[in-house]
Amino acid sequence: MSDSEQNRPAVRHLTVDEDSCGQRLDNFLNRELRGVPRTRLYKALRKGEIRVNKGRVKPDYRLVTGDLVRIPPLRVPAPSEPPTIPRYWSQQLAERVIYEDDGLLVIDKPSGLAVHGGSGLNFGMIECLRQARPDDRYLELVHRLDRDTSGLIMVARRPAILREIHRQLREDKVDKRYLALVAGKWPRALKRVEAPLQKNVLQSGERMVRVAREGKPSITEFTVVERFNGATLVEAKPVTGRTHQIRVHAQHAGFPLLGDDKYGSDRGEALCQQLGLKRLFLHAFKLRLRLPDVGRLDLQAGLDDELESVLDKLRK
Secondary structure, eight states, X not given: OOHHHHHXXXXXXXXXXXXXXXXXXXXXXXXXXXXXXXXXXXXXXXXXXXXXXXXXXXXXXXXXXXXXXXXXXXXXXXOOOOOOOOHHHHHHHHHTEEEEOSSEEEEEEOTTOOSSOBTTBSOOHHHHHHHHOTTOSOOEESSOOOTTOEEEXXXXXXXXXXXXXXXXXXXXXXXXXXXXXXESOOOTTOOEEEOOEXXXXXXXXXXXXXXXXXXXXXXXXXXXXXXXXXXXEEEEEESSOOTTHHHHHHHHHTOOBTTOTTTOOHHHHHHHHHHTOOSOOEEEEEEEEEETTTEEEEEEOOOOHHHHHHHHHHHO
16 A cells, blocks of 8 residues: 555544434534535535435434444645634623523624624634633534524533433424514514525525425414504514524515515615614524523523614604
């Protein structure tokens, strides 16, 4: 065997242990292949280079103990210094810890900060937390929020907690509520939007979601909270957890969210200009779940000053 053949990276086969059970495949790969861009990981999944139990799988596949993951020799960029996290974001996150114990961290995420790096972003919330908390050996996102969405997001500090909350999410035992300001007069009788959603990736790499018969079943429950001239504050409960679900279901119902640059309307944009609203009005304000050895958690995070000032202007 030549030296070049001996030095050639080999295919690896990893057996999933209990610590990784329940984790999304893309998150598992991101941890095992640190430094490999997410876009390269997704390409390897699409081409079948990465397989689970010899079969093709999607990035959101939930791993099971004993699964055999085939990992090809993907090129990892030369080691470099970790991205410098602006002090502003580190301070923001430190001030926005809503709940913390030895297994779970809940943050009131500010608008404008992505949950993780990638797609042209050097860092996101999880990278900020890992750099600010070097003594935390395990920090993994439990779920996600859009970059422009603010509010409560969970970060697991132990694998067992990640698995437990993922189980509860699959069984609809985690109650997540959002506040959203929509354009128009939302009818009180419209309490449920059920429309299948399909995710598309444009040539630019931007993710867009649309209502389509061939999409995944999706349900959002809505309740009117307060009415204004030309707008309605609603509470939204996503029964399913699809990408951009609340935003697309509101648009589908005819009442797009204010400040939504993807799914908004001309009417909503004009109202945003009048109100001085420069961000998406969508905030994860309430979270309810049960944790082993802790019991029931009932957490809330109020609207930030910018969103409260918008409501004040509407009330006047």
